[in-house]
Amino acid sequence: MKVVTGWAEAGSAALYYERTGSGPPVLIVQGGVSNAGGTPGLVEHLSRRHAVITYDRRGIARSAGVEPAPAGAVLAQHADDAASVLMAAAGEPARVIGASVGAVIGLHLTVRWPSAVSGLLAHEPPLPSLVSDPEREQGLDDVAARAARGDLVPAVQQMAALTEPDPMTEPGAAVAAPSPDLMSDLRYFFAHDFTAVRTEELPAQALVALRELREVGGPLVAVSGGERTRGRWEYECARVLSTVLDVPLRELPGGHNGLSSHPRTSGERIAEWIDEGAL
Template sequence: MSATDTLRTGTLAVAGARLYHEVRGSGPVLLIGQSGEGDARRTADLVAQLADAYTVVTYDRRGLSRSALTDPDRPVTLADHADDAARLLAALTDEPAAMLGCSLGASIGLRLAVHHPGRLHTLVAHEPVSPRLLPTGERTRHERELLDVQRLYAARGLTEAMREIARVLGIDPTCQEAEPDLTPQPFTPRRVANFDTFIRRDFTAIVGDDLRPADLPGCGTRIVPAVGARTAPEVFDRRCADRLAELLGTAPVVFPGGHNGNTTHPRGYAATLRRVLTAAQR
């Protein structure tokens, strides 16, 4: 069995949790920070497209799936998530790594780049859910939206909350085009539990984040803003990516699909990501 096919798993003790992680492939280290409720298996199809050229690392964020919280009563912050990613990278490599961050994973990547210099040489930040990137009035409105989703979830359950999440992120559940021959991930009890953690804990972490956008241009990590081809320009996550690009004086890279293009278009997404990472190393 080749290194591309071999799956290596492990756990890492961090403050307040034990992180489960998976490693596949060989070559330079590429960490994938997942979106939403996604755990280490969220982007299995994408990982399969990248493992011939990269050592691809995925993990369950603290509180999701196999990454149990050792103090469930303690709030989770974006600082915790960034510290977790930094400690995971430190345990796996002595060299700066590349990172693909999708949605919340991109927000974690931005904080990692600023507060843990030297851990990343390149961050591809796909549609970060980072209200602090936006002008004050717009930021306040979107923070309120996230807190409203939490209240809706508490009052009316996951189905209603997911409809509102889709609206906020510009996801059309009735038009989810995808590459052929993909098997949709089933909506298991584990995913339901992960959505609970995502909405109750991570939404609060997003709203409470104190990221300083002015720190990003000089942080020492090459940050590549990214957007989905099908994400409407006016929605929250696309606005965050566009503002990040403006801050960095660049244009966002367009990836196939929409907000979840990493799962709906793994082949095209991987091809674009390879080009971006190759260009970043020139």
């Protein structure tokens, strides 16, 4: 499948993106420090019927070397960046698939740029303003302390263990290519995105706006959790969000990282939701 690459202008920043396949556009907003190549199996599956757009978030991989927003506006800036990518690579409203921090960015994108989004799938968005878990916060304090000492790889490994302690991968799942500069990506992530997510407070009026947009024919919002992470904090965030938005809680195979660990079965399920008009 041919991959077209390009750069989206976002203020003074240039963001690298890839577009694979043809058809109605789908934007994947990656979680963690994953770059445009973070979910190759999912891209391969969805690009059979869609133009799939992935990109390197601000500060990550080829989109490094750009200024972050001030504290408190990091996720809104990421949402505006995603809108810039859509304008450059899609040129029409797109379905957006976001996992983890990518799901939170997708929620902000849908509120801030509803005309750019036809539907959003938010998979296990970490939303401490919706679900409080002091024990988990203590674990993330330990992660932050490790990162502050410069122990970046152990820090991200500990964070992954808190999120999905026993990950599994479906047979034949494609492995993402390593980041061109993992350590630089991790430094940016822990300095900006990690803190932004921990202090995220998606305003009540934003959730009201999402419901109201749906009621007047605006973007559809679907919320999902992982089958293997039922009962864990991120899954509970998805469950509470689905209740607040008055939409069903759907499930994807695998866990928090199911888009990469179970790309074929996740892609099949997402395609079904698109065909059903749920996304």
